[in-house]
Amino acid sequence: MDAALAGVLVTLLLSILWFLVWRTDRKRNRLPPGPAPWPILGNLWQKDVLPIYRTYEKLSSTYGPIFTIWLGLKPVVVLCGYEVVRDALLGHSEEFGGRPEIPLLMQLSKDYGFISNNEKKWRELRRFTLSTLRDFGMGKSSMSQRVQQEAQHLVKMLAKLEGNAFEPLTMFRHAAANVICSVVFGSRYSYNDTAFLELLNVIGNYTSFFLSPIALVYNSFPNIIHHLPGPHRKALAECEKLKDYIQEKVDLHKLTLDPSCPRDYIDCFLMKAEKDKSSPENMYSSEDLVMSVFNLFGAGTVTTSNTMVFFLLILAKYPYIQAKIQEEIDAVVGTGRAPSTEDKLRMPYSNAVIHELQRFQKTRVENFPRMTTQDVVFRGHTIPKDTTVIPVFASVHMDPTQWENPKEIHPGHFLDEKSEFRKREAFMAFSAGKRVCPGEALARIELFLFLTTLLQSFTFHLASKYKEMDLFSLWFEIEKRAIPGKFFAIPRPVSS
Numbered sequence: 049m050d051a052a053l054a055g056v057l058v059t060l061l062l063s064i065l066w067f068l069v070w071r072t073d074r075k076r077n078r079l080p081p082g083p084a085p086w087p088i089l090g091n092l093w094q095k096d097v098l099p100i101y102r103t104y105e106k107l108s109s110t111y112g113p114i115f116t117i118w119l120g121l122k123p124v125v126v127l128c129g130y131e132v133v134r135d136a137l138l139g140h141s142e143e144f145g146g147r148p149e150i151p152l153l154m155q156l157s158k159d160y161g162f163i164s165n166n167e168k169k170w171r172e173l174r175r176f177t178l179s180t181l182r183d184f185g186m187g188k189s190s191m192s193q194r195v196q197q198e199a200q201h202l203v204k205m206l207a208k209l210e211g212n213a214f215e216p217l218t219m220f221r222h223a224a225a226n227v228i229c230s231v232v233f234g235s236r237y238s239y240n241d242t243a244f245l246e247l248l249n250v251i252g253n254y255t256s257f258f259l260s261p262i263a264l265v266y267n268s269f270p271n272i273i274h275h276l277p278g279p280h281r282k283a284l285a286e287c288e289k290l291k292d293y294i295q296e297k298v299d300l301h302k303l304t305l306d307p308s309c310p311r312d313y314i315d316c317f318l319m320k321a322e323k324d325k326s327s328p329e330n331m332y333s334s335e336d337l338v339m340s341v342f343n344l345f346g347a348g349t350v351t352t353s354n355t356m357v358f359f360l361l362i363l364a365k366y367p368y369i370q371a372k373i374q375e376e377i378d379a380v381v382g383t384g385r386a387p388s389t390e391d392k393l394r395m396p397y398s399n400a401v402i403h404e405l406q407r408f409q410k411t412r413v414e415n416f417p418r419m420t421t422q423d424v425v426f427r428g429h430t431i432p433k434d435t436t437v438i439p440v441f442a443s444v445h446m447d448p449t450q451w452e453n454p455k456e457i458h459p460g461h462f463l464d465e466k467s468e469f470r471k472r473e474a475f476m477a478f479s480a481g482k483r484v485c486p487g488e489a490l491a492r493i494e495l496f497l498f499l500t501t502l503l504q505s506f507t508f509h510l511a512s513k514y515k516e517m518d519l520f521s522l523w524f525e526i527e528k529r530a531i532p533g534k535f536f537a538i539p540r541p542v543s544s
Contacts, residue, residue: 079123080429082116083107090118092268098261101410101442104128108443114429120268124417124436125429128443130450130474132427137418137439137481140426145482146419148436151270152263152280156254156287161339169331173340178486180316184231186490191231192389195494198226198236199501200386205239206506206537213511216360216535217526220353220498221248227494228348232341233297234312247293248349250286255350256528257283259412267415287342294341298334314341348487352494354527359405359499360535361523364510366457370503373398374540377504387500389493395500396469400462402495406477407445408457410520413438418483441476450474506537 083097091097097107097117107115108128117124127133136144149165159165162173185191202223206214219239225248226236237244257263257279266273266280273280301314310316314337321332363370380394381387392399418437423430431437446454451461451474464470478485485491502508511534514522525531 078430078432079116079435080114080125080431081111082118082126083111085118088121090120090122090268092119092265098264098414099412100126100414100438100440101412104440104443105446113443114427119264119414119436122268122436124414124438125431127437127439130444130447133439133441133444133476134473134480136426136437137479137483140424141481143420143422143424143426144418144437144439146421146434147483148417148419148434150416151267151274152258152415155270155274156284157339157342158335160333160335161343162336163339163343164336168329169336172331173336174486176317176320177313177340177344180313181231181486181490183316184313186231186487189389191490192493192497194230195227195497196386196388196501198223199498201226201239202498203501203505206502207539209537211536211538213534213536215529215531216357217252217353217529218245218248220356221252221349223498224352224356224494225345225349227490228344230312232313232344234314247290250290251346251349254283254287255346259415264414290345291338291342294338294345295334297341298337313344344487347485348490351487352491355406355409355491355495356498357526358409358523359402359495360502360508361510361519361526362405362408362457363503364508364535365515365519367507367509369401369457369459370507373401373500374503374507377500381500381504383504387497387504389496391500392496396463396467397459398500399469399496400459402499403462403472403475403477404457404459406495407451407461407475409477410442413440413442439479441479444474444476447474502537505540507540509536509538510534511536 083091083094085091086094097103100107100117104126107117107126113128113132115126115128117126127136146167147163147165147170153163154165157163162170162177164170164173185194202219205219222237222239222245225244230236260279262279266278298314298318301311301318305315305318307319307322310319317332317337317340321334321337324330324332363373376395376397377387380391418439420431420433420435420437422433424433425431444450448454450472452458453461462470462472462475478488478491514531514534517525522531526534
């Protein structure tokens with residue numbers, strides 16, 4: 049390469065860089081204030097900016113409760129605090145009710161299924177899915193019975209350990225997966241089913257990757273990162289195995305379908321597809337069914353099981369809370385039967401603890417944002433249409449104007465002066481507004497029944513070498529399975 053050509057290339061690169069900086073500065077002037085982005089990378093590698101759940105307090109104290117960060121060349125408006133988040137998601141639900149295209153998710157789904165970016169398809173398939181899940185018992189006693197049965201299987205598995213140390217993530221994922229599989233596939237799977245365990249690992253690995261900083265880089269520069277080697281290739285390739293497994297289930301259902309007696313979600317979807325086959329919009333395609341099942345399987349497995357393991361970590365760290373729940377279980381349920389959802393009304397402390405631990409849990413929020421559907425003037429800021437928006441639910445759950453002791457685990461947040469359970473408007477563990485979690489009803493049943501059934505039979509301890517470790521540092525190590533054998537499930541003595 050001669051000097052003249054090298055000079056041209058350098059000039060060209062500098063011109064492109066200058067243009068990108070100029071364009072970014074123009075956009076910054078029209079958006080809420082925020083930390084200065086680096087050229088091209090934005091705030092991606094700035095530890096004082098990401099992850100947001102760790103930095104929002106400092107950033108909002110500097111820039112206010114509405115500020116802008118940059119993920120690569122893309123601006124993202126961040127909303128902090130109960131009043132701001134509530135106003136956006138409930139007071140302006142339509143304006144803040146969009147979902148931007150998430151490249152990693154798009155690469156997996158090809159825009160099929162009930163989390164499609166096609167607004168009309170999203171509404172139709174979400175409505176169908178919620179209706180079908182209700183038909184199969186979500187929020188009803190029949191679903192409670194399924195969860196009760198699975199909780200008893202979990203108790204038997206833990207009893208076989210005879211008090212030896214165990215790693216809970218896989219076991220709890222299997223339990224949560226069996227609940228959703230009973231609705232979606234019409235069957236549950238043995239805890240010794242190695243093929244099913246591989247599928248659980250696939251969905252767990254994909255979810256962990258999806259929430260990772262590397263995935264954030266992928267979503268910021270998809271056209272570059274997708275063609276490079278890296279963990280995204282393995283995560284996406286493994287997901288194809290799960291999609292193939294689901295397709296096999298769908299094919300089998302087609303051969304054995306009895307329209308007069310649908311067995312599960314797949315049967316209902318196939319029947320709906322047959323009914324709508326002449327529709328030009330084709331919202332009930334085979335690809336939409338596979339991805340809808342994939343999303344139900346993933347959301348119904350990883351989120352609930354991770355929350356349950358987080359619960360056990362907290363209760364092992366705070367044994368007095370665990371003991372008080374057990375006292376309530378003994379008083380209300382006893383040992384002669386399993387806990388039921390009807391018991392929840394008579395167990396305010398247990399219910400309060402479940403809500404409090406959900407309030408205290410934190411997770412990355414950058415990877416699954418909202419989007420404005422139109423230009424909106426919001427609290428003095430003009431936010432253009434199609435702007436990515438992140439409501440920080442940790443900021444709602446830690447808002448000192450809403451919680452008496454926000455940075456402490458305090459079940460009293462959900463108890464009134466008579467020690468009865470009280471709802472709190474600032475509790476948004478399942479999101480809020482137009483994009484509220486469709487599995488909320490099922491998750492509430494699972495969290496209550498799994499927790500109370502386990503604590504009826506066992507007391508959970510943390511391995512001594514981890515007892516002094518910082519709570520959230522330990523949780524992230526557990527989540528990525530970096531520490532084996534962390535917990536002990538000690539059988540409780542059975543009263544005569």
